[in-house]
Amino acid sequence: MDVNTLEHTEAWIIALLLFTLMLISTFLGKLLANRVHNTNESEKPSETTSLTALLFFLLAFTFGMSGERYDSRRKVVIEEANSIGTAILRSDLYADSTRAVFRNGFKDYVEARIDYYEAGPNAKAILKADSLSQVISSQLWKHASSLSKDPANLAATQQMIPALNDMIDITTSRLAGEKAKVPQSILVMLFFLAIIIAFYGGYSEGRKGKVDWLVQIGFCLLVSLVVLFTMDLDRPRRGFVNLDIPNKTIIDLRKNFE
Helix, strand or coil: HHHHHHCCCHHHHHHHHHHHHHHHHHHHHHHHHHHHHHCCCCCCCCCCCHHHHHHHHHHHHHHHHHHHHHHHHHHHHHHHHHHHHHHHHHHHHHHHHHHHHHHHHHHHEEEEEEHHCCCCHHHHHHHHHHHHHHHHHHHHHHHHHCCCCCCHHHHHHHHHHHHHHHHHHHHHHHHHHHHHHHHHHHHHHHHHHHHHHHHHHHHHHHHHHCCCHHHHHHHHHHHHHHHHHHHHHHCCCCCCCCCCCHHHHHHHHHHHHH
């Protein structure tokens, strides 16, 4: 399976495909059991228990990994909003003319960061908005640096420089957080393991003479749903679980310029 294809395919499509393949594998396992003609009524129904336990352990581990990354991204967005808000407020420490220059720059910066959020999964739009925000933040930094040479602005500069530094650094953390995802190789391994276990489940049940399809379908559905939400948590720019609410904290910064 091409991991690049996996990355750009919607999570619900992958989950549906996995569900279908697991059902097919269960049916193939039943067919193989019928060909073997080795029915054993006393055979214990826990043949695949250890494999199933391994699968659910890996699913829980992967889901936890996705949840932890989602929570980290959420915290970074809120920290970014706080950093920008602090820098905006500290522009009030300067004289009115200097304050106006800073606030115009911060207004453009806030719009650039909103565009960064609204870019969605569009990679080109994300890079464009991120590059624009870096240009604006660089201009703000140069302006603050030049003002620091004037002793009259010493107190204001001592407050503004750390705020700008935090504001600039947090963008790197946010971009890195979006790129940090569950390794695709782990997801591929989960897919193959789920399909193999479904096959063995069908084979084991088939040797007993009858497959409980209600149980098998429920098992396939449960695994597919866990995979769906695991992948959805790992894709904050699309899907059911997103960062819309945390990003509203940055959108609300527009109120500072009304």
